[in-house]
Amino acid sequence: MVTYRDVQNLTEDEKNGLALIYKSGGIHQSTFWKELDLTSAKGGKIISTLIEMGLVTKTSVTFEGSKTYLIAPSPLEIDYSLLMSEGGNLSPFISHNDIDEFSPEFTEWLLSLPNPED
Helix, strand or coil, X not given: CCCHHHHHCCCHHHHHHHHHHHHHCCEEHHHHHHHCCCCHHHHHHHHHHHHHCCCEEEEEEEECXXXXXXXXXXCCCCCHHHHEECCCEECCCCCXXXXXXXXXXXXXXXXXXXXXXX
């Protein structure tokens, strides 16, 4: 599974390419590198990196009479267990922008989390 840190370690061109693919819902490789103002070789390297990481898929298609590839976003695997406390309770702080880490509610929730050393 790709982590946030993996995505943060991408180059700016790779991040821009990934954003374009997700924003468009899928893009033809022949259009991809033109949209990002890259050479076809550089665009191909970016796509290869994103495929290796499992972030996108590549399917052979015909577009405007020419063979190319459709580059589409891969479904993201989300580990919802990270939002859960012991007993399967969803964090009460999942949607709060202003969490008071000194509140009794936060302390109670924090103490209900499983101990990774157990």
